[in-house]
Amino acid sequence: MRQFDGKTAVVTGGSSGIGLATAERLAAEGAHVFITGRRELELEKAVAAIGNATAVPGDVSLAADVDRLYERVGERGQGLDVLFASAGINFLATLDELTEEDHDRIFDINVKGTFLTVQKALPLLNDGASVILTASTAAESGDESFGAYGASKAAVRAYGRTWANELSGRGIRVNVISPGPIDTPLFPAVFGGRADEMKTAIGAGLPAKRVGDPDELASAVVFLASSQSSFVYGANLYVDGGMNQI
Numbered sequence: 001m002r003q004f005d006g007k008t009a010v011v012t013g014g015s016s017g018i019g020l021a022t023a024e025r026l027a028a029e030g031a032h033v034f035i036t037g038r039r040e041l042e043l044e045k046a047v048a049a050i051g052n053a054t055a056v057p058g059d060v061s062l063a064a065d066v067d068r069l070y071e072r073v074g075e076r077g078q079g080l081d082v083l084f085a086s087a088g089i090n091f092l093a094t095l096d097e098l099t100e101e102d103h104d105r106i107f108d109i110n111v112k113g114t115f116l117t118v119q120k121a122l123p124l125l126n127d128g129a130s131v132i133l134t135a136s137t138a139a140e141s142g143d144e145s146f147g148a149y150g151a152s153k154a155a156v157r158a159y160g161r162t163w164a165n166e167l168s169g170r171g172i173r174v175n176v177i178s179p180g181p182i183d184t185p186l187f188p189a190v191f192g193g194r195a196d197e198m199k200t201a202i203g204a205g206l207p208a209k210r211v212g213d214p215d216e217l218a219s220a221v222v223f224l225a226s227s228q229s230s231f232v233y234g235a236n237l238y239v240d241g242g243m244n245q246i
């Protein structure tokens with residue numbers, strides 16, 4: 001008996017990086033995993049890698065797309081046991097560089113997208129379900145050019161506390177995961193041609209002496225998704241190589 005046999009999971013951003021690594025682990029442990037993301041080709045490749053998965057293309061910042069995702073989950077008729085909201089974006093901009101459009105874009109995806117992902121799942125979530133949100137060490141670090149991203153992730157962390165409180169009556173646990181630097185396609189998306197140099201430099205400054213692997217995040221999410229974490233509510237689990245801990 002595997003720990004997620006017969007369970008249904010949703011992983012937003014399940015086509016890449018942390019979301020993909022987690023979707024693979026949940027499926028390997030027996031869950032049927034619904035994944036969503038905007039790029040259909042990436043989703044198709046992810047379904048092939050995950051195996052027991054269904055892709056529902058969509059943008060988490062658009063209510064109609066999130067409705068479509070949960071219509072598909074609902075058609076399976078088994079509710080929802082694990083919800084991992086991993087979809088998110090990042091870009092670098094100092095206060096004087098940040099445009100109104102980019103401010104809205106990052107809050108639409110990282111904050112409103114997380115809100116829609118969890119609110120619209122409410123009718124489907126089974127008693128005892130586990131919801132995991134994705135924040136970041138950037139919510140607390142104050143690093144230059146990470147202001148809009150860090151603010152969006154601080155909002156996610158705040159939502160996690162309130163939702164853990166509000167959903168506890170249904171036996172639903174809500175927790176937050178805060179990754180440090182993890183080697184995913186987000187690195188080149190943020191740092192461009194300097195990605196490898198930045199990985200080495202940032203990793204060297206950590207107690208772990210390296211950046212993290214997506215599978216190390218997946219292990220932590222699987223823990224929060226499973227009954228192994230049955231007394232963990234509203235927590236913020238840092239998986240950051242010690243970045244924010246020293």
Ligand SMILES: NC(=O)c1ccc[n+]([C@@H]2O[C@H](COP(=O)([O-])OP(=O)(O)OC[C@H]3O[C@@H](n4cnc5c(N)ncnc54)[C@H](OP(=O)(O)O)[C@@H]3O)[C@@H](O)[C@H]2O)c1
Pocket residue numbers: 012013014015016017018019036037038039040042058059060061086087088089090109113134135136137178179180181182183184185186187189
């Ligand atoms: N990697 C790190 O160092 C790090 C550190 C701290 C926190 N995080 C957080 O961890 C999460 C996952 O990051 P990652 O590193 O795995 O990044 P990634 O490899 O770039 O994956 C991001 C995923 O989110 C999806 N996505 C982005 N915008 C979306 C939208 N509007 N609607 C639906 N899906 C969307 C992407 O698919 P499409 O582009 O096709 O939509 C992709 O599947 C993010 O929330 C990120 O902020 C990452």
